Amino acid sequence: RKEVEQDPGPFNVPEGATVAFNCTYSNSASQSFFWYRQDCRKEPKLLMSVYSSGNEDGRFTAQLNRASQYISLLIRDSKLSDSATYLCVVEEGYGQNFVFGPGTRLSVLP
């Protein structure tokens, strides 16, 4: 069983669309949660940390459901520049282990 699973994608959406990505994790002791984006042939870049109460940064909203071991990322009003692979990351054991999901690819089309 994979430790961190994500929607397989790819997601192809028109500009302006709202798109949601889901992520589930298997380790109930996980402590911290993040969303990263990775452009083709580039390094991952931190998009946002995910807090228990949910958090929003402009067009991006992240939510955490510890009971269901589920994390989501919502992107509103998609831009062409949002095209990338979105990586869900779960940290286990107080900085001892970071587990990356396989990523979900998003293409925003004109």
Added chain:
Amino acid sequence: ETGVTQTPRHLVMGMTNKKSLKCEQHLGHNAMYWYKQSAKKPLELMFVYNFKEQTENNSVPSRFSPECPNSSHLFLHLHTLQPEDSALYLCASSQDQQNNEQFFGPGTRLTVL
């Protein structure tokens, strides 16, 4: 100077070669990480250093040997690698293991012949 730099950016080596990858961070962070990203696979954490002390080794073969001489520098020494070790090797840093939002370097793309 960008936050996390890695050299070389590309490396081709034979199975009997010895080479080293270098990572340097200019963010004043205290934790540094090595990751491996193979095609079609998620990033895999290899090693973690916190305040120059290795705190995690994720069952990495001994042909990969990390070194952290100070909080700003991290090396990955490579010796007798296998073709399946060909991958993108990414370095990251964070404030420390508790404040663990990580910032990545551009990676070294390694090809083992």
